[in-house]
Structures are given as structure tokens and as C-alpha cells.
Amino acid sequence: MNAVSLDDRRLQAIMTSLDTEPLPAASTPPTAARPRPTPWLQTERGQAFTAALGRWFRAAIPPAFGLGLFVLVWQLISVSSSEPGLPGPAKTWAAAQALFADPFYDNGPNDQGIGWNILHSLARVGTGFGLAALVGIPLGFMIGRFAFLSGMVAPIISLLRPVSPLAWLPIGLYVFKETEPASIWVIFISSIWPIILNTAAGVTRVPKDYLNVARVLALSEWKVFTRILFPAVLPYLMTGIRLSIGVAWLVIVAAEMLTGGSGLGFWVWDEWNNLNVEHILIAIFIVGFTGLLLEQGLLWLAKRFEYA
Amino acid sequence: MHPYLHIEKASMVFDTKKGRFHALRDINLKVEQGEFIALIGHSGCGKSTLLNLVAGLIEPTSGVLLLNEREIRGPGPDRAMVFQNHSLLPWMTCYGNVYLAVERVFGAKETRKQLKARTEAALELVHLTHAMHKYPHEISGGMKQRVGIARALAMQPKLLLMDEPFGALDALTRASLQDELMRIVQETRATTLMVTHDVDEAVLLADRIVMMTNGPAATIGEVLNVDLPRPRDRLALAEDRHYHHLRHEVLEFLYQKQLRKAA
Ligand SMILES: Nc1ncnc2c1ncn2[C@@H]1O[C@H](COP(=O)(O)OP(=O)(O)OP(=O)(O)O)[C@@H](O)[C@H]1O
Ligand SMILES: [Mg+2]
Numbered sequence: 001m002n003a004v005s006l007d008d009r010r011l012q013a014i015m016t017s018l019d020t021e022p023l024p025a026a027s028t029p030p031t032a033a034r035p036r037p038t039p040w041l042q043t044e045r046g047q048a049f050t051a052a053l054g055r056w057f058r059a060a061i062p063p064a065f066g067l068g069l070f071v072l073v074w075q076l077i078s079v080s081s082s083e084p085g086l087p088g089p090a091k092t093w094a095a096a097q098a099l100f101a102d103p104f105y106d107n108g109p110n111d112q113g114i115g116w117n118i119l120h121s122l123a124r125v126g127t128g129f130g131l132a133a134l135v136g137i138p139l140g141f142m143i144g145r146f147a148f149l150s151g152m153v154a155p156i157i158s159l160l161r162p163v164s165p166l167a168w169l170p171i172g173l174y175v176f177k178e179t180e181p182a183s184i185w186v187i188f189i190s191s192i193w194p195i196i197l198n199t200a201a202g203v204t205r206v207p208k209d210y211l212n213v214a215r216v217l218a219l220s221e222w223k224v225f226t227r228i229l230f231p232a233v234l235p236y237l238m239t240g241i242r243l244s245i246g247v248a249w250l251v252i253v254a255a256e257m258l259t260g261g262s263g264l265g266f267w268v269w270d271e272w273n274n275l276n277v278e279h280i281l282i283a284i285f286i287v288g289f290t291g292l293l294l295e296q297g298l299l300w301l302a303k304r305f306e307y308a
Numbered sequence: 309m310h311p312y313l314h315i316e317k318a319s320m321v322f323d324t325k326k327g328r329f330h331a332l333r334d335i336n337l338k339v340e341q342g343e344f345i346a347l348i349g350h351s352g353c354g355k356s357t358l359l360n361l362v363a364g365l366i367e368p369t370s371g372v373l374l375l376n377e378r379e380i381r382g383p384g385p386d387r388a389m390v391f392q393n394h395s396l397l398p399w400m401t402c403y404g405n406v407y408l409a410v411e412r413v414f415g416a417k418e419t420r421k422q423l424k425a426r427t428e429a430a431l432e433l434v435h436l437t438h439a440m441h442k443y444p445h446e447i448s449g450g451m452k453q454r455v456g457i458a459r460a461l462a463m464q465p466k467l468l469l470m471d472e473p474f475g476a477l478d479a480l481t482r483a484s485l486q487d488e489l490m491r492i493v494q495e496t497r498a499t500t501l502m503v504t505h506d507v508d509e510a511v512l513l514a515d516r517i518v519m520m521t522n523g524p525a526a527t528i529g530e531v532l533n534v535d536l537p538r539p540r541d542r543l544a545l546a547e548d549r550h551y552h553h554l555r556h557e558v559l560e561f562l563y564q565k566q567l568r569k570a571a
Contacts, residue, residue, distance in 0.1 A: 209395040212365055215383040217412045227408060231399040307399040307443065 087278045095278035096285075110270070112262060118286065121256065121263040124180075125248045128187025132244060135188075136195030137237065141229070143196065144203025157193065165190035165251040169258060179259035186255045187248045194243035202236025203229060231307070238302035245298060249291045310377050311338035312499055313362065313467065318371035320357055331357050333525040335371070337518065342497040346510035348558065349520030349529075350566060355503040356392055358520075359469050362501060363389050375467065385413050388465035390473040392503075394456040396444040402455045403440045406430050406462050413463045430462035431455070433488060435481075449476040457485065461492060468493070470502040474509065483542065486513060490540065507558045511551060512540060519561045529566065532557055 040046045071089050078088035087095070103115030143150045168189045172182030210232055214224045256265025264287060271279035320332040332354045339345055347355045360366045361373055364383040373380040375387075383389075388409075396405050407427045414423060431440050434454035439447050444455070453476045460468060474482045490513060493500055504510050510517045514534050521529040534554055536545065545551040 209391065209393060210397060212383075212389075212391070213395050213397065215365060216363060216385070216387070216389045217409055218382075218384050219408075219412060223412075227400075228397065231397070307445070 087281060092278045092281050096282050099279065099282060109261065114267070114286070117262060117264050117267045118290065121252050121265065122290070124183055124256075124263065125187055125245065125252050128184040129191050129245055129248050131184070132188045132192040132195055133241065136192045136240075136244075137199055140196045140199025140237075140240070141203055141233070144200040144233075145229075150200065157196065161193045165247070166254055166258070169255060179261060183252070183255045183259045186251060190251045191244035191248040194247065195237075195240040198236045198240030198243070199233060202233035205236070206232040234305045235302065238298070238305055242295065242298045242302065245294055246291065249287075249294060253287055312341040312343075312376060313337070313339040314374040314377075315362075316372050316374070318361060318368040318373055320354070320361065320366070321369040330525040331523060332527065334527050337528060339499060339501070341499055344493060344500045344513055344515045345502070346514035346517045347501060347503045347520065348505070348507070348510050348517055348562070349526065350522050350562070351505075353520045353523045353526040355520060356471055359389070359471050359501060359503060362467070363387055363469050385409075385463055386465055387467040387469055388460035388463040390456045390460045390468075390470040392471035392475070394452040396452055396455055398444050401441050401443055402431060402436060402447070403427060405444070405455055406459045409459045410462050426462055430458040433461065433492075434458045434485065450478065450481060453477060454481075454485070464496060465498060468498045468500045470500065472503050472505065475505065482509075487542075489513065490538075494538065507555055507562070510558060511536075511554050512542060512545065517558060519558065519566075522566050530561055
């Protein structure tokens with residue numbers, strides 16, 4: 001800790017000294033008699049700025065090292081693998097630039113830009129997850145509130161939840177006879193469990209004190225729900241939503257590989273058939289990066305709903 | 309004339325994981341309308357449990373509790389409760405917490421403006437106008453307790469149940485709120501049951517002090533009549549011989565007859 005604070009001070013000294021050095025005599029106007037204003041970096045805001053900058057650098061250095069190491073290892077693997085080897089970072093980067101130069105072209109159903117494929121996958125996740133939320137949230141509340149219902153559905157949930165999401169695909173294809181609703185069905189069924197379970201757990205964990213307030217006031221069921229249950233459960237619900245979208249994003253790529261047509265999963269499979277390994281690598285990065293964005297966005301949203 | 313609150317042979321046994329726990333036994337108490345009862349006893353003897361019984365939050369294992377000759381069958385806004393742990397809803401501001409109660413009690417008859425005025429008045433009573441729009445996690449423990457008091461008082465309950473309402477307050481705030489409480493209770497003629505650990509507070513505020521024996525299976529040990537004239541003034545009482553005598557009685561009960569076994 002000591003070293004860090006020393007660094008900080010040194011950094012500050014360097015940054016401020018630049019500003020406090022006497023100005024060249026020639027440029028000093030005749031009215032220089034009045035005191036110079038404090039250099040901005042020495043003002044309170046300036047110092048806060050340098051401190052923030054230092055903190056930012058300290059936070060950014062370890063991840064930068066990690067990523068650098070990752071690229072290095074990747075390069076080593078690609079160099080040492082026999083022909084045709086794994087494409088290296090530079091080659092992949094070049095391919096990515098070409099790919100993202102025109103992300104939204106459309107040459108018929110099986111040849112669309114990468115942008116379209118991402119959007120298709122996101123749309124399926126959104127629809128499937130939306131339906132899951134629509135069913136799962138009310139169900140979760142009811143399961144949490146009524147012990148009988150909880151006892152009723154508990155065995156069903158514990159039986160169905162461990163089933164691999166893709167096992168549901170044939171059922172979807174059989175029932176809907178089409179790939180689009182079938183893949184949405186897979187998203188729905190695999191993302192509904194975290195929503196139900198987290199909502200129900202949240203409801204059963206609402207502190208008794210809050211419910212006692214509701215009881216002393218003899219609030220109506222509706223008021224109990226809107227003023228007490230819902231806000232108390234919201235943090236749990238947000239966790240459920242986050243897990244569920246995470247699962248949905250994991251599953252969609254696999255589902256699209258099987259259903260084909262459009263989407264990131266389809267694209268990966270298509271590029272595999274073309275033996276375009278750069279594009280497969282790029283797809284992996286896109287999937288990871290989009291997942292990261294979704295996760296961070298939801299975390300940010302969840303923070304806004306936190307009280308206390 | 310029937311007593312307003314009538315507790316007869318009430319006892320409370322909790323079913324816990326480690327078996328049955330006999331908390332209260334054979335509680336008999338009659339409270340007249342407008343009376344101020346202080347409940348005093350060592351920690352864990354069952355004061356909160358007794359208050360919860362009257363509030364209707366729990367049901368006695370045996371015996372009956374009658375309010376206005378009707379059996380207490382559940383909680384209701386005619387019995388406002390100041391919880392020992394304040395129990396504010398953390399997602400609402402202080403104003404929101406009080407407003408929720410005000411709206412429930414007066415919402416059917418009054419305009420929004422009136423409800424707002426009631427809420428603000430209640431918060432002003434506990435000197436919290438400045439912190440009205442803060443959230444519970446932004447205020448101190450004593451302030452939270454005061455919001456809880458404001459919430460209960462704003463409901464203008466017939467029966468006011470208070471579980472150590474001034475426990476977390478500093479001496480000055482405590483004294484000022486005690487004075488306010490005496491004034492309000494005298495004005496509204498609300499019947500009050502108040503749990504306290506503070507002997508001075510009990511003697512200053514109460515008409516009768518109900519002293520409880522130690523648990524388990526606690527019951528009412530003695531009831532002390534506080535026959536000091538009202539309005540009471542804390543400064544005058546400090547030199548009153550009868551006041552000191554009453555105070556001594558309570559202390560004697562607590563520290564000689566019911567001295568807590570070294571636990
Ligand atoms: N829901 C419950 N389940 C089991 N035991 C309980 C329950 N509520 C209270 N008790 C027990 O009953 C006894 C009385 O508890 P209570 O909270 O009424 O005490 P108290 O007099 O209010 O104490 P304090 O002054 O510390 O607040 C305690 O031994 C407690 O452990
Ligand atoms: Mg208690």
C-alpha cells in the first residue's frame with residue numbers, strides 16, 4: 001500500500017511541476033503583476049482528476065497484462081501448429097476488419113451480414129426470455145406465496161430443470177413444425193427456471209418485519225404486492241433475470257447450429273462448412289463480448305434497483 | 309363497565325426446532341380506555357411477545373384477549389405498533405413510510421392534500437421535517453425509530469403499542485419525545501401499551517407499571533399504580549418524594565426480586 005501512495009505522490013509532483021515552471025520571460029505580458037491563477041491540476045478538481053487517473057491506470061494494468069498474455073499464447077499456438085494451423089491474432093484481426101466493414105448486407109436467406117446474424121440471435125433470446133419472464137415471474141410469486149403450490153410444482157421443476165436445453169429442441173420442432181418457434185421454445189424452457197426459482201426464493205425471504213408492517217396496517221393484497229412484496233423481491237428477480245439471460249445466450253448459439261437459417265450459431269456452423277477458421281474465432285469473440293455486454297448491462301440495471 | 313383491553317389467562321408456547329418453548333404463562337391484565345401502561349422486565353422475558361399478542365400478530369396458545377369485548381383475531385390499523393427494530397420499508401423515503409400508513413387509515417375519506425398534511429405533521433412532531441425525503445439507510449438509528457413513532461402516531465390509533473420506542477435515542481431527544489408523547493396521548497386519549505427498559509421513563513409516563521417476571525414461562529409479577537398527578541413535569545418530579553418512592557419500588561422488583569441469574 002505504501003508503494004502505491006508513494007507512486008501517487010510522485011505522479012502528482014510530476015504532473016503539477018510541469019504547470020508551475022516559470023513561463024518564458026518573453027511571453028510574460030506587462031500586467032503579470034497580478035497573481036497567477038492556481039494551475040488547474042493543483043485545484044481541488046485537478047487533484048481529484050489526477051487521483052482518478054491513477055486509480056484508473058492501476059485498475060487497467062492487470063487486465064491489460066492478462067489480455068496481452070492471452071494474445072501472446074494464441075500467437076505461439078498458431079505459429080507452432082502444423083499447416084493449416086490455427087489463424088493467429090493478426091490474421092483474425094484482418095478478417096474481422098473485412099467482416100465488419102459491411103455488417104448489414106443481405107444476399108438472401110442464407111447469406112447475411114454479421115450484424116444481421118447478431119441481431120437475429122438477440123431477437124430470439126429476447127423473445128424466448130420475454131415469454132419466460134411473462135410466465136415465470138407470476139409463477140415464481142405464487143410459488144413463493146403459497147406453500148401448497150410450491151409443494152405441487154417442486155417435483156416437476158426438479159425433474160425438468162437439469163434437462164439439457166437442446167433436448168427440448170425435437171419437441172419444439174415436432175410441435176411447431178418450424179425452426180423459428182422451436183428455437184424460441186428452447187430459449188423459453190431453458191431460461192424460465194432461474195426466473196421462477198429466484199423469484200420464489202425472494203418471496204419466501206421477504207423479512208417478516210416488512211410483512212408485519214403490512215399486517216398491522218391490514219393492507220390490501222394489491223398494496224401488499226406493489227408496496228412490499230414486489231420491491232422486496234426485486235433484487236432476487238434481477239438475479240434471476242441475469243442468470244436466465246446468461247443461459248439463453250449460451251443456448252441460442254447451440255440451438256441455431258441445429259436449426260440453421262440465420263443467427264450467430266448458424267453462421268459459426270456455416271463458416272465451419274466453409275472451413276473459414278478466422279470467422280469461427282471471430283464468432284467466439286462476438287458471442288463472448290455480447291454476453292459480457294448483456295451481463296454488465298443487467299448488473300448496472302440491478303444496481304439501480306438496490307435499496308440500502 | 310368492561311375494560312377496554314382484557315387479557316385473560318393468556319399463555320404463549322412457541323414451537324421451535326429445539327422443541328416447545330414456553331414464553332408466557334397465565335397473563336391476566338385489564339386496561340381501561342385511555343390508560344397508559346408501561347411494561348417492564350428483564351430482556352427476553354416476553355414483553356415483545358405480549359405486545360405481539362395484543363397487536364394480533366400472533367395468537368395465544370391458550371387464553372383470550374378481548375379488545376372492546378371482541379376477541380382479537382388478527383392485526384388491524386386500530387392498533388398501531390412501533391416495532392422494536394423500527395421496521396421501516398427500505399425502498400420508501402421516511403415520508404413514504406409514514407404516508408403508507410396515513411393513506412391506509414384516512415385515504416378513503418380525505419383528499420391527497422390532507423393526507424400529505426397529516427404525513428408532514430407527523431414527521432414534524434418527531435423533528436424530522438429536514439430528513440423527510442431521505443431513505444432509511446441514509447439516517448441514524450434514532451431517526452429511524454422516530455420515523456416509526458411518527459408512522460404509528462399518524463394513524464391516530466385507539467390502541468398504541470410501542471416496543472421500546474425510545475431505546476435508540478439520546479437523552480435529549482428522548483426527553484423531548486417523551487413530553488410530546490404525554491401531550492399527544494392526553495389529547496387523543498389513546499390507550500397505550502409501552503415496553504421500556506427505563507425505570508424513569510416508566511414512572512414518568514405510565515398510569516400503571518406492569519412488571520414481568522423472568523422467563524421462561526414469564527408472567528406478570530407485580531402491577532404498580534403510578535398515582536402522580538398529570539400533567540407531569542420531569543423537573544418537578546425530580547424533587548418529588550413520592551416519585552422516588554415509586555421508582556424505588558420498580559428498581560426493587562427488577563434488581564432484588566427478579567435479579568437476572570448470571571447468564
Ligand atoms: N417466534 C418465536 N419463536 C420462538 N421463540 C420465540 C419467538 N419469539 C420470541 N421467542 C422467545 O420468547 C422469549 C421472549 O421473547 P421477547 O422477544 O418477547 O422478549 P422481550 O421481553 O421483548 O426481550 P427484549 O427486552 O430483549 O426485547 C425469548 O426467550 C425468545 O427467545
Ligand atoms: Mg422485545
